Amino acid sequence: METLINKLKTAAPKAALLMAIAAGSALQSCSKSDGSGNGGATADALSSDAASAVYVAPGKHDELYSFLSGGFNGQVSVYGIPSGRLLKIIPVFSQHAENGYGYNEETKAMLNTSHGFVPWDDLHHPKLSRANGTTDGRWLFVNGNNTPRVARIDLKTFETVEIxxxxxxxxxxxxxxxxxNNEYVIAGTRFSVPLDMKGGTSDVSLENYEKEFRGSISFIKIDPKEGDMELDFQILVPGFDYDLANGGKGPSEDWVFFTTYNSEKAGTLKEIGASQNDKDYLAAINWKLAAKYAKEGKLHEMPANYYHNKMDKGTHTAKSTVKKNVRYLLPEECPGMMYLLPAPKSPHGIDVDPSGEFMVVSGKLASAIPVFSFAKMQDAIKNKAFDGEKNGIPVLKYESVLKGEVKEPGLGPLHTEFDGKGNAYTSMFVSSEVVKWKLNDLKVVDRIPVYYSVGHLMIPGGDTKEPYGKYLVAMNKITKDRYLPTGPELAHAAQLIDISGEKMKLLLDFPTxxxxxxxxxxxxxxxxxxxxKFHKLDENKHPQAARKESEANVTRKGNVVHAKMTSIRSHFTPDNIEGVQVGDTVYFHVTNLEQDWDVPHGFAVMGANTSETLIMPGATQTLKWVPKKAGVYPMYCTDFCSALHQEMQGYIRVSPKGSNVPIKFSTGKKKQNIPGVASTK
Amino acid sequence: METLINKLKTAAPKAALLMAIAAGSALQSCSKSDGSGNGGATADALSSDAASAVYVAPGKHDELYSFLSGGFNGQVSVYGIPSGRLLKIIPVFSQHAENGYGYNEETKAMLNTSHGFVPWDDLHHPKLSRANGTTDGRWLFVNGNNTPRVARIDLKTFETVEIxxxxxxxxxxxxxxxxxNNEYVIAGTRFSVPLDMKGGTSDVSLENYEKEFRGSISFIKIDPKEGDMELDFQILVPGFDYDLANGGKGPSEDWVFFTTYNSEKAGTLKEIGASQNDKDYLAAINWKLAAKYAKEGKLHEMPANYYHNKMDKGTHTAKSTVKKNVRYLLPEECPGMMYLLPAPKSPHGIDVDPSGEFMVVSGKLASAIPVFSFAKMQDAIKNKAFDGEKNGIPVLKYESVLKGEVKEPGLGPLHTEFDGKGNAYTSMFVSSEVVKWKLNDLKVVDRIPVYYSVGHLMIPGGDTKEPYGKYLVAMNKITKDRYLPTGPELAHAAQLIDISGEKMKLLLDFPTxxxxxxxxxxxxxxxxxxxxKFHKLDENKHPQAARKESEANVTRKGNVVHAKMTSIRSHFTPDNIEGVQVGDTVYFHVTNLEQDWDVPHGFAVMGANTSETLIMPGATQTLKWVPKKAGVYPMYCTDFCSALHQEMQGYIRVSPKGSNVPIKFSTGKKKQNIPGVASTK
Structure with missing residues (x-):
């Protein structure tokens, strides 16, 4: 099989060729001069059709929610489809100064890890929770790639509730x-590492990569009612790099599949070293059997140290617990649990079609896309059609499991989605296009250029039993000239494609x-x-909540000051605080007394070494402040809440350390020296 | 004059009425059931027109850049107009884990203040730099509201270069x-505070608000070539709250105007206390005369302590300097420099029309909009048409400076913009509408509902001598049901309105x-x-830059380790590092060797207590890491850069403190144990 890497070796200087590959557009197979990718019909008519197709008139709602991973921002972006409008950024793994996530006392613990407080991650794959193999709209699971974590977002509140x-x-x-059915959420390691099996250290020379590094696949149990996660067990796997995964459906629903690369076990220069073998592997794991083995006592245990952070519902405060061991299975001890299928070469995406029969593997350096048959895989297992083994894991014969190959689909296939009407769509990173092909005969039937260097594709439900085969979103890695230039750093680019007809139609570019x-x-x-729409005040169990203005107060205990405050249009209670001293630790616990939709109040203190906090109606949030110098510090509402928002302001007086100014605060009840104003109550 | 506050006093319970005011929609004057606000024509035809008007076909560019303040996220958002697409978020005052701003060593110093490192601010007003009273496209100035700061963004790179x-x-x-002509950028305080005039402390009882609190207005000089800022002098002003400002043009170009509220000097319960007086003030300051007084030795000096942070061009690294005093003028010593114009009541917006003759003041509790005449103001000053004075500042007689009032424009007027064709557009917060009126006769000619509770308006150049009178953007404070719901926390809502014809037409809702x-x-x-498009590698003066792979190295000095690294598709040099110990301070200085547009590389280390850093082509960025436990830590590229991006990865081995593992790193030159791979060079 001719592969790109062979071309790399034999043709022009490597660096130059790699750059050409990355640029992508140079190799586009059918780019149009207008950049729309819509050949045939007149540009104007198409443009007007497309305009109507994506326009959501003021006051109307989008047809779909889409949840795009934020990648290197660590968050999830919610876009409306078909408008491409950004409805919300949900903070998950990164601090988010906008609303205080990761800065305020209630959310800080969400970012605790065994490495300490980690304010960022690299979030790659959102997955909606499922019922009967289709999305159920309850939770969104996402991964932290850098410091390995899985988070759960509750779609009732669009908040991260567990990491x-x-x-x-x-x-x-x-x-x-x-x-x-959310029995498990499954997570695999990309980089292998030396494992600390005995509670010592894993300080191992990098030269021992081939011998001592190992991968793992984790099985996280999901509480069917509340969604809470619990790490049930792991399977320790050979020291390859595990890239992407996908679960079976229907006949294959007991199985989960993983692509691997670097089966060469190159420990350096992976760009070259991990691209040598003509085939790496698709790993197939029978998770039901694994769970059975786990129950039947095949488990080992090793020391571990990992954090589990949960948002408490009553107090709306994150709490961390630390787990100290982990149970694991070894494939060589669990026959029938794991097989390897040879897959060309450095495979990236693995996608299982809605019927559960076909496993599509995209080898990013391969010139064809193998489609494996689950039925053939079952037969091959039964017939022991093995081609040796790796670390005690049987390797199935390539031909014995292959339905066929999609021939010459384009350059650099990465990911495939399905429309539920018998078609598959594969992204081509190098030739910058989406290729549509038929699942029955593996024939390419359409292709459309995308700009530029497309990574994942997404059809709503396109990874489930029930795709919504009207739209496809292409997520492109390179943007260059697609939008007005914004200096060296550009937004990435998504493209919305209409797939309701035979031919794909490009509708919209939207930056992400x-x-x-x-x-x-x-x-x-x-x-x-x-x-x-809002949190119920009478369900607020925060220990420092003031549920009415009369409960607001300021108290000192040693050098710790707690200010229990309330906010309601258009004032804080108290709005004047005196008696704070330099070096005190001051906690402002602000309860938003509003009980209506979309009436947050923000709270900030001048010069505080933290963010603001944005308090949703009915909730309590806490900012911590250690004032460094004496003076008078304004505090104010940061979210324009009412006609008198600018008046929603007060002061904190900070006196020198050791001063004898007593704690004093306005209650709103005292008669003020203002005509006609007796009380706020 | 009947005002809202009078209604508040005499009608329903205050809290309920304030909530009704905030909700806004209850009082809309002409809302349509379809929410589009476009009466008359059929909904379908209008919708199709609007769709075409805002649709920017794939590959085409938007007509305008718009820069929206991020408010409580501390950043600037760049949207394309008319598409409403978010092209970029420019980090300014808040940490931005997405690209490492405020986390990496090169940008941390941008967030230094006299209060220490402040990771957030509340950014309100972007203002483009100007030449001859029109925008020149060079810089964008923005304010930090919470911890008082002004920042400058360079529009060549869309980066914050000075705070x-x-x-x-x-x-x-x-x-x-x-x-x-950018002679000055002017900044006024909202909250008055006790000033520390002699270098002691400003620890003052809040009960002395009326006597001891004071405001200030700052005059920042702009270097005409490079844009660098320097605080020239301040004017100390009475202890009101200063809300908004605007500069004159043409005849009034030597003047700048400020709205004030709380001329009552209420120190608590401002919601009520600052809403007593029937009139507050518009402050008019002749900045040219102020600059002349400053030059002529009217200046006083007081101790100060403020940070000035600048991005060095060669090293692309922020450096802080601390200033220790500030010069100021006192209005009572500078005749002719400052006047007060009575303005009803609790005025918010002040906007000067393109001719420079009319100053429009929106009193948020007033039932009419006063329009002041600059010519009449000049006459009134000449004729000494005074109505007493405040702190030595003459108060001009209301009628002597008034051109007239826009009668019954709507409820809660806030801000006005101009289309350059003789029309003004005022936002009505309480009645949730935009009202169009004529500058010549002050008659209302059109109104359109907006959803909901509109704050600022923006016409491109609508605050300059040359408005681009085609579009108006309404920025609304309350969103509620305008988009698919996303839990308690909702995006704010902008609306794009076509103002090219006689009647305003709503084109698009876009969340912000x-x-x-x-x-x-x-x-x-x-x-x-x-x-x-990218930074030139040969202009990179970063002291730790490796401008080619052969310059990459890892060195130890005591317990500080510097790793000088390079990144290029698809590898880091080095990609393996050993000899780091627990407790070392490790600096990874990564230089991106690419010299092409849109080829950033990201760099991250597992478990590091910081963000990733996203390195633009030609630049060097540094992550600091203090490893806490022994082990093997992957590092990798976080921005999908090439077909072999997943292979762009390496490891750092961390040994226990005091171990004897020497520093060792891969150079890419050593023969690897991989067939056919001799070197990366």
Whole structure:
């Protein structure tokens, strides 16, 4: 098989060729001069059709929610489809000064890890929770790639409610993949590392990469009612790089599949070293059997140290617990649990079609796309059609599991999605196009250029049993000239493509926040009706909540000052505080007394070494401040809340350390020296 | 004059009425059931027109850049107009984990203040730099409201290049306002505070608010060539709250105007206490005369302590300097420099029309909009038509300076913009509408509902001598049901309105990031041609830059380790580092060797207590890491850069403290144990 890497070796100087590959557009197969990619019909008519197709008139709602990973911003972006409008950024793994996430006392613990407080991650794959193999609109699971973690977002509130660290992982890339009824969310390591099996250290020379580095795949149990996660067990796997994963469906629903690269086990210069073998592997794991083995006592245990952070519902405050061990299975001890399927070469995406019969593997350096048959795989296992083994894991014969190959699909295939009508769509990174082909005969039937260097594709539900085959979103890695230039740093670019007809039609370019890797989408009515509008004040169990203005107070205990405050249009209670001293630790606990939709109040103190905090109606949030110098510090509402928002302001007086100014605060009840104003109550 | 506050006093319970005011929609004067606000024509035809008007076909560019303040996220958002697409978020005052701003060693110093490192601010007003009273596309000035600062963004790179703290200020709200040729950028305090005139402390009882609190207005000189800022002098002003500002033009170009509220000097319960007087003031300051007084030795000096942070061009690294005093003028010593114009009541916006003759003041509790005449003001000053004085500042008689009032414009007028065709557009917060009126006869000619509770308006150049009177953007404070619901926390909402004809037409709703206050826009060709595509490697003066792979190395000095690294598709040099110990301070200085547009590389280390850093081509950026436990840590590229991006990865081995593992790193030159791979060079 001719592969790109062979071309690299034999043709022009490597660096130059790699750059050409990355640029992508140079190799486009059918780019149009107008950049629309819509050949045939007149540009104007197409443009007008497309305009109408993506226009959501003022006051109307989008048809779908889409959840795009933020990649290197660590967050999730919610876009409306088809408008491409950014509805919200949900903070997950990164501090978010906008609303205080990771800065205020209630959310800081969400970012605790075994490495300490980590204010960032690299979020790649959002996955919606499932019922019967389709999206159920309850939760969104996402992975932290850098410091291995899985997070859960509650789609009632669009808030991150749980983050769990994954031990024995380093680059949690093929993660998180829910099974068809959220029995498990599965997470695999991208980078292998030496594992600390006995509670010592894993200080191992990098020269021992080949011998001592190992991968792991984690099985996280999901509480069917509340969604809470718990690490059930891991499977320790050979020291390859595990790239992407996908779960089976229907006949294959007990299985989960992982692509691997670097089966060469190159420990340096992976660019070259991990691109030598003509075939790496697709790893197939029977998770139901694994769970059975786990129950039947095949488990080992090793010391571990990982954080599990949860948002407490009553106090709306994150709490961390630390887990101290992890249970694991070894494939060589669990026959029938794991197989390797040879896959060309340095495979990236693995995608299982809606029927659950076909596993599509995209080898980023391969010139054809192999489509494996689940039925043939079952037969091959039964017939022991093995081609040796790796670390005790049987390798199935390539031909024995292959349905066929999509021939000459384009250059650099990465990911495939399905429309539920018998078609597959594969992204071509190098030739910058989306290629549509038929699942039955593997024939290419359409292709459309995308700008530029496309990574993942997303069809709403395109990874489930029930795709919504109307739209496809291409998430492109390179933007260059697609938008007005904004200096060296550019937004990434998504493109919305109409796939309702035979030919794909490009509808819209929309820039995206940071780097979307994968995405999910769901019809609006599966989520919108359950959306919470505000928190109920009488369910607020925060220990420092003031549920009415008369409960507001300021107290000192040693050098710690607690200010229990309230906010309501258009004042804080108290709005004047005296008696704070330099070096005190001051906690401002602000309860938003509003009980209506979309009436947050923000709270900030001048010069505080933290962010603001944005308090939703009914909630309590806390800012911590250690004043460094004496003076008078304004505090104020940061979110324009009412006609008298600018008046929603007060002061904190900070006196020198050791001064004898007593704690004093305005209650709003005292008669003020203002005509006609007796009390705020 | 009947005012809202009178209604508040006499009608329903205050809290309920304030909530009704805030909700806004209850009082809309002409809302349509379809929410589009376009009466008359059929909804379908209008919708199709609007769709075409805002649709920017794939590959085409927007007509204008717009710069929306991020409000409580501390950043600037760049949107394309008319598409409403978010092209970029420019980090200014807040840490931005997405690209490492405020986390990496090169940008941390940008967030230094006299209060220490402040990772957030509340950014309200972007203002484009000017030449001859029109936008010149060179820089964008923005204010930090919370910890008083002014920042400058370079529109060649769309990067924040300078942040200067403003002393004697507390709530830098009426800021920054450039004069017609950027002679000065002017910044006023919102909250008055006790000033530390002698270098002691300003620890003053809040009960002395009326006597001891004072405001200040700062005059920042702009270097005409490079744009660098320098605080020239301040004017100390009475202890009111200064809300918004605007500069004169043409005949009034030597003047700058400030609205004030709380001329009552209420120190608590401002919601009520600052709403007593029937009139507050518009402060008029002759800045040219002030500059002359400053030159002529009327200046006093007081101790100060404020930070000035600048991005060094060669090293692309922020450096802080601390200033220790500030010079000031006193209005009572500078005759002719400052006047007060009575303005009803609790005025918010002050906007000067393109001719420079009319000053429009929007009293948020007033039922009419006064329009002042600059010519009449000049006459009144000449004729000494005074109505007493405040702190030695003459108060001009209301009628002597009034051109007239816009009668019954709507409820809660806030801000006015101009189309350059004789029309003014005023936002009505309480009645949620935009009202169009004629500058010549002050008659209302059109009104359109907006959703909901509109704050600022923006017409491109609508605050300059040359408005681009085609579009108006309404920035609304309340969103509620305008988009698919996203839990308690919702995006704010902007609306794009076509103002090219007699009647305003609503074109598009687009959600916005955080809270846009004011915005600016500029035709694309004033900015796009100058946009820098990458940094030139041979101009990189970073002391730790490796300008080629052979310069990469890792060195130890005591417990500090410097790793000078390079990145190029698709590898880091070195990609393996050993000899780091627990407790070392490790600096990774990564130089991106690429010299092409849109080829950043990201760099991250597993578990590091910082963000990633996103390195633009030609630049060097540094992450600091203090490893806490022994082990093997992957590092990798976080921005999908090439077909072999997943292979762009390496490891750092961390050994226990005191171990004898020497520093060792891969050079890419050593023969690797991989067939056919001898060297990366």
């Amino acid at each position: 769990m660290e994954i031990p024995n992982s380093a680059g949690n890339h093929c993660s998180p993949y829910p099974t068809n 926040v940071a780097e979307p890797h994968y995405a999910q989408a769901i019809v609006a009515n599966k989520v919108a009706p359950n959306s919470v | 200067m703290e403003i002393p004697n200020s507390a709530g830098n709200h009426c800021s920054p306002y450039p004069t017609n 990031v955080a809270e846009p206050h004011y915005a600016q826009a500029i035709v694309a060709n004033k900015v796009a041609p100058n946009s820098v």
